[in-house]
Amino acid sequence: MCSLCGVLGGNEHWADAVARPGVYTRNVERIDRRRERANRVRIANTMLAPFGLSISDWQGASFVLATRTGKSEIIEDLGHLWPAAERLCGRPCDPLDPGMIAAAEVAIDG
Amino acid sequence: MAEPQIPLLTPINLLTGFLGSGKTTLLARLLADPALSDAAVLINEFGEVGLDHHLVERIDDTMVLLQSGCLCCTVRGELADAIKDLHSKRERGLVPLFRRIVVESTGLADPFPVLSTIKSDPVLRHHFRPGNVITTIDAVNGLRQLGTYVESNRQAAVADRLVVTKADLALAVDVSGLVEKLRSINPDAPLLTATDPSFDLADLVDEDLSLRAAALQSTSGFYCEAPVQLATADGGVHQSAVTSFVMTVEHAVDWTAFGIWLTMLLNRHGDRVLRVKGILNIAGEERPVAIHGVQHLVHTPVHMERWPDGDRRSRIVFIVDGLDVELLKRSFTAFALDRSPVEDAAVPQRSLQERQSS
Numbered sequence: 001m002c003s004l005c006g007v008l009g010g011n012e013h014w015a016d017a018v019a020r021p022g023v024y025t026r027n028v029e030r031i032d033r034r035r036e037r038a039n040r041v042r043i044a045n046t047m048l049a050p051f052g053l054s055i056s057d058w059q060g061a062s063f064v065l066a067t068r069t070g071k072s073e074i075i076e077d078l079g080h081l082w083p084a085a086e087r088l089c090g091r092p093c094d095p096l097d098p099g100m101i102a103a104a105e106v107a108i109d110g
Numbered sequence: 111m112a113e114p115q116i117p118l119l120t121p122i123n124l125l126t127g128f129l130g131s132g133k134t135t136l137l138a139r140l141l142a143d144p145a146l147s148d149a150a151v152l153i154n155e156f157g158e159v160g161l162d163h164h165l166v167e168r169i170d171d172t173m174v175l176l177q178s179g180c181l182c183c184t185v186r187g188e189l190a191d192a193i194k195d196l197h198s199k200r201e202r203g204l205v206p207l208f209r210r211i212v213v214e215s216t217g218l219a220d221p222f223p224v225l226s227t228i229k230s231d232p233v234l235r236h237h238f239r240p241g242n243v244i245t246t247i248d249a250v251n252g253l254r255q256l257g258t259y260v261e262s263n264r265q266a267a268v269a270d271r272l273v274v275t276k277a278d279l280a281l282a283v284d285v286s287g288l289v290e291k292l293r294s295i296n297p298d299a300p301l302l303t304a305t306d307p308s309f310d311l312a313d314l315v316d317e318d319l320s321l322r323a324a325a326l327q328s329t330s331g332f333y334c335e336a337p338v339q340l341a342t343a344d345g346g347v348h349q350s351a352v353t354s355f356v357m358t359v360e361h362a363v364d365w366t367a368f369g370i371w372l373t374m375l376l377n378r379h380g381d382r383v384l385r386v387k388g389i390l391n392i393a394g395e396e397r398p399v400a401i402h403g404v405q406h407l408v409h410t411p412v413h414m415e416r417w418p419d420g421d422r423r424s425r426i427v428f429i430v431d432g433l434d435v436e437l438l439k440r441s442f443t444a445f446a447l448d449r450s451p452v453e454d455a456a457v458p459q460r461s462l463q464e465r466q467s468s
Binding site: 036039040043044047078079081082083086092093094095096098101104105108 | 364366367369370371373374375377378379433434437438440441444445449
């Protein structure tokens with residue numbers, strides 16, 4: 001995977017670089033790190049739900065992305081998420097899709 | 111130690127600009143300047159016979175000509191190899207010590223692949239980093255080129271420094287029209303005039319200036335509030351609509367949600383998001399985070415020391431090519447903002463260590 005796919009190489013994805021507990025601190029503060037990963041999984045799942053996909057943490061090291069029929073793929077970090085999601089669900093995951101935006105807006109208002 | 115040090119990460123400046131916009135002239139000036147005397151140069155020319163390296167009148171071991179095609183498509187590997195070769199020779203003391211590399215691209219090159227090469231190559235990214243992208247725009251022909259060629263728009267949009275050349279040859283009204291146009295494409299890059307007596311070459315590569323500019327732009331609330339639609343030039347064939355707009359957001363941004371949203375956006379529309387730049391108020395963070403992305407590539411976010419002023423709202427500039435601005439704003443608001451209850455969001459999270467030690 002390369003930066004053309006939105007990944008800057010290795011697991012140094014740009015979204016990791018924020019000085020919040022659990023984000024920079026990879027080797028200490030295990031609980032914060034696990035909490036941050038759980039938070040990522042929670043948010044990613046809300047965005048993946050419209051595509052019939054779900055994501056779960058795998059051993060605190062990778063993520064497993066899966067369809068409802070169980071087709072799954074291991075991804076290293078969230079930078080790999082969307083190319084893999086599109087492969088698995090077979091259609092573009094477009095954040096500018098009016099239907100998807102409208103659904104999210106309804107969810108917020110509700 | 112008297113021996114000059116090699117910087118930990120050598121900056122690579124990309125000099126781009128449309129055909130005939132004065133790149134080589136500017137490069138020759140740069141190389142003559144004492145401030146830039148320690149730069150190695152890579153010149154890429156599209157054509158059978160390379161001429162530019164003769165025009166800059168400096169032939170030595172730190173001058174490399176990439177001749178076999180246009181930088182953005184065919185010679186990316188060659189570029190990486192040339193930089194690695196320079197690096198290797200520098201380490202072995204075979205070439206004069208250089209602290210900077212300037213890459214001059216062809217006039218038709220899309221600047222993005224060069225930046226991508228530097229960031230993604232497993233060797234290069236540990237020794238080099240992208241410096242400022244300098245884009246030259248010809249005051250005489252620039253306005254017409256921007257109205258006609260998508261490459262020209264992309265070069266202007268990606269720039270960290272815009273340099274207007276040949277302003278002495280153009281009518282004042284043309285120059286002001288060009289400046290206005292450039293501002294609509296790239297609202298926040300410092301704009302310099304090469305013929306201006308106060309033009310300082312060091313400003314082109316000075317990276318503090320970008321931070322200063324970041325502070326300046328936030329106090330003035332950026333340059334444009336309303337979406338500015340690039341007018342199609344009269345009779346122009348260029349149909350793409352490069353639009354820049356700024357979003358000012360009251361609500362704190364959820365970093366994780368923002369990251370997932372932006373990667374989703376860039377995955378699908380990266381080639382049309384020419385630039386993302388902004389200062390974010392992250393939920394749970396006291397200091398602002400500056401983000402900076404060029405197409406598919408997002409630079410490592412920078413934690414700023416403090417807010418430039420009392421205004422704590424997030425401000426993000428998008429420069430997009432043909433995306434629906436309203437949908438983008440709605441999408442951002444729907445996905446990237448912090449939705450946790452106010453009392454949780456207001457308190458910065460402390461790390462477990464801090465909590466245990468207190």
